[in-house]
Amino acid sequence: MNVKEEKTIARAADSVIIRMLEYNHEQVLFCNDKDTGLKAIIAIHNTVLGPALGGTRMWDYASEKDALEDVLRLSRGMTYKASAAGLNLGGGKAVIIGNPAQLKSEALLRRFGKFVNSLGGKYITAEDVAMNSKDMEYIHMETKHVTGLPELLGGGGDPSPVTAYGVYLSMKASAKECWGNDGLSGKKVAVQGTGHVGENLVRHLAKEGAKVWVTDINPDRSAKIAKETGAEVVAGDSFFDLNMDIYAPCALGATINSETIARLKCSIICGAANNQLADEKVHGESLGKKGIVYAPDFVVNAGGLINVYNELLGYNRERAMKQTESIYDTLSAIFRISKAERIPTFSAANRLAEQRIAAIGKVKLSHC
Numbered sequence: 001m002n003v004k005e006e007k008t009i010a011r012a013a014d015s016v017i018i019r020m021l022e023y024n025h026e027q028v029l030f031c032n033d034k035d036t037g038l039k040a041i042i043a044i045h046n047t048v049l050g051p052a053l054g055g056t057r058m059w060d061y062a063s064e065k066d067a068l069e070d071v072l073r074l075s076r077g078m079t080y081k082a083s084a085a086g087l088n089l090g091g092g093k094a095v096i097i098g099n100p101a102q103l104k105s106e107a108l109l110r111r112f113g114k115f116v117n118s119l120g121g122k123y124i125t126a127e128d129v130a131m132n133s134k135d136m137e138y139i140h141m142e143t144k145h146v147t148g149l150p151e152l153l154g155g156g157g158d159p160s161p162v163t164a165y166g167v168y169l170s171m172k173a174s175a176k177e178c179w180g181n182d183g184l185s186g187k188k189v190a191v192q193g194t195g196h197v198g199e200n201l202v203r204h205l206a207k208e209g210a211k212v213w214v215t216d217i218n219p220d221r222s223a224k225i226a227k228e229t230g231a232e233v234v235a236g237d238s239f240f241d242l243n244m245d246i247y248a249p250c251a252l253g254a255t256i257n258s259e260t261i262a263r264l265k266c267s268i269i270c271g272a273a274n275n276q277l278a279d280e281k282v283h284g285e286s287l288g289k290k291g292i293v294y295a296p297d298f299v300v301n302a303g304g305l306i307n308v309y310n311e312l313l314g315y316n317r318e319r320a321m322k323q324t325e326s327i328y329d330t331l332s333a334i335f336r337i338s339k340a341e342r343i344p345t346f347s348a349a350n351r352l353a354e355q356r357i358a359a360i361g362k363v364k365l366s367h368c
């Protein structure tokens, strides 16, 4: 049976399976518990490289369809992120449907932990939006397949410094690609979002002597890091018109769109935010045409995943930082593929991730 025939049968049977076929997911688990009010979906996209690791997000989705779409998209993204980072992990993600302020409880989280446990380690969870390390502790009471635990429980603590280090090294690799050397001294860098990752990134940049602009919708956050490092605060929309060398998106996704691309004067885009390109194909290609070096987000921000992966090995921050340094070489390889094959950098990153899965998949099939 070919994929087209399978899709026709699936369409007749169930739209969830059509969605799974489209993204090629291995397994989707729907979880329901009347007593605690738990409604959750766990999506396992691909386990060729290892167990599917990805955070649990709790969100008051407008519909179950939106929740399913989110978990399928996010879990697929984790497969690519883990593969490009060279980790022995597959891609997975979970969503708990509902307002965390009203619904989150110890019982609900522990019930969710039992569902995670029922997958026997094929899925490993972690923190994501509206989840914290205390929540992970509750989940951990019912399953060992959880990361993002507090340091006292053998976890890695806040992954943001590791993520920020990866972003900083990615910026250096991008500078090398763009200007022939990776020094950032004197370069004008505009950091959007000075939260956990952004503020640590600003510290690295200031230490190297970059000229840093910061902006944050929470003015206290940008003021604090500006005072500490000498960065300059820029408030409001004029941020995108700055005469910057590097734009570092460290707040939200989709900030690279037709409107901002028309305004941006930078040579490089490199930051921590997930899903930076509003439309991967359209905007990834327009950046290339405009001569802007785009460092693909899921490669740049893999430090957080490398950090939680280290919890599975017995946590050691020094080792996590060391492993994060490989992002520099991975990104340089992506730039080489992009140039050699005349494809945008995001396509080169996807290709690199897919090639590793295909190659290691064959190794795993061999019997000796």
Ligand SMILES: NC(=O)c1ccc[n+]([C@@H]2O[C@H](COP(=O)([O-])OP(=O)(O)OC[C@H]3O[C@@H](n4cnc5c(N)ncnc54)[C@H](O)[C@@H]3O)[C@@H](O)[C@H]2O)c1
Residues within 6 Å of the ligand: 159, 160, 161, 163, 192, 193, 194, 195, 196, 197, 198, 215, 216, 217, 218, 221, 250, 251, 252, 253, 272, 273, 274, 301, 302, 303, 304, 305
């Ligand atoms: N924390 C990690 O280790 C990690 C790992 C991978 C990816 N990421 C991604 O990196 C980004 C930053 O993560 P974080 O942990 O620092 O989050 P955070 O919530 O600590 O910080 C985000 C900051 O952005 C600010 N912000 C939100 N909207 C803004 C806007 N429109 N303009 C300016 N500032 C705005 C917020 O006020 C906040 O200070 C997120 O997109 C996250 O998904 C984080």
